[in-house]
Amino acid sequence: NAGVTQTPKFQVLKTGQSMTLQCAQDMNHEYMSWYRQDPGMGLRLIHYSVGAGITDQGEVPNGYNVSRSTTEDFPLRLLSAAPSQTSVYFCASRLDRGDYSPLHFGNGTRLTVT
Amino acid sequence: RKEVEQDPGPFNVPEGATVAFNCTYSNSASQSFFWYRQDCRKEPKLLMSVYSSGNEDGRFTAQLNRASQYISLLIRDSKLSDSATYLCVAGRSAGNMLTFGGGTRLMVKP
Numbered sequence: 001n002a003g004v005t006q007t008p009k010f011q012v013l014k015t016g017q018s019m020t021l022q023c024a025q026d027m028n029h030e031y032m033s034w035y036r037q038d039p040g041m042g043l044r045l046i047h048y049s050v051g052a053g054i055t056d057q058g059e060v061p062n063g064y065n066v067s068r069s070t071t072e073d074f075p076l077r078l079l080s081a082a083p084s085q086t087s088v089y090f091c092a093s094r095l096d097r098g099d100y101s102p103l104h105f106g107n108g109t110r111l112t113v114t
Numbered sequence: 115r116k117e118v119e120q121d122p123g124p125f126n127v128p129e130g131a132t133v134a135f136n137c138t139y140s141n142s143a144s145q146s147f148f149w150y151r152q153d154c155r156k157e158p159k160l161l162m163s164v165y166s167s168g169n170e171d172g173r174f175t176a177q178l179n180r181a182s183q184y185i186s187l188l189i190r191d192s193k194l195s196d197s198a199t200y201l202c203v204a205g206r207s208a209g210n211m212l213t214f215g216g217g218t219r220l221m222v223k224p
Contacts, residue, residue, distance in 0.1 A: 105159070
């Protein structure tokens with residue numbers, strides 16, 4: 001049981017490039033989400049999904065797209081990378097939206113945009 | 115004002131000490147509460163869920179005070195391995211968004 005798997009672990013992009021951060025979970029979780037973590041800002045929600053075919057915006061969605069074609073996968077796309085998107089990105093899933101359903105995190109992707 | 119606030123610390127304590135962190139939340143509709151632990155350059159890991167009646171897991175005790183809108187984490191008999199950042203999380207009932215506090219850094223010294 002791998003849990004939540006994120007790839008890549010590290011990535012360097014030039015301004016304007018696009019890329020996709022991959023996230024997969026094998027726990028049959030309904031809910032998946034992407035957070036970014038920056039010093040002094042804590043973890044901020046980018047996008048989330050409550051099931052296949054359903055996505056919605058979080059607190060800081062600008063510059064990012066997501067899709068959820070299967071229960072297992074929730075990729076995050078950076079359309080045109082900017083230095084402000086330099087951050088650590090975490091994918092997280094939870095079984096459902098129940099009050100006592102905690103988030104399970106992937107190992108993170110460290111992204112640098114130059 | 116941030117929706118979930120924590121004292122960033124650091125809290126420097128000797129081994130064996132008892133230390134407590136508080137976390138305040140501003141949304142009175144919050145129903146889900148958790149404490150996570152995050153080691154440097156690692157992902158957050160669930161420490162414990164916080165139940166209305168409070169709960170204990172070994173040396174760790176979590177409490178919820180709805181009237182004053184805060185949750186607390188008490189760590190007894192601190193170990194060097196407890197050194198980490200502790201994140202509190204609040205979310206609305208059956209909600210889509212769990213909001214994290216900025217974290218409290220704990221450093222346990224020998």
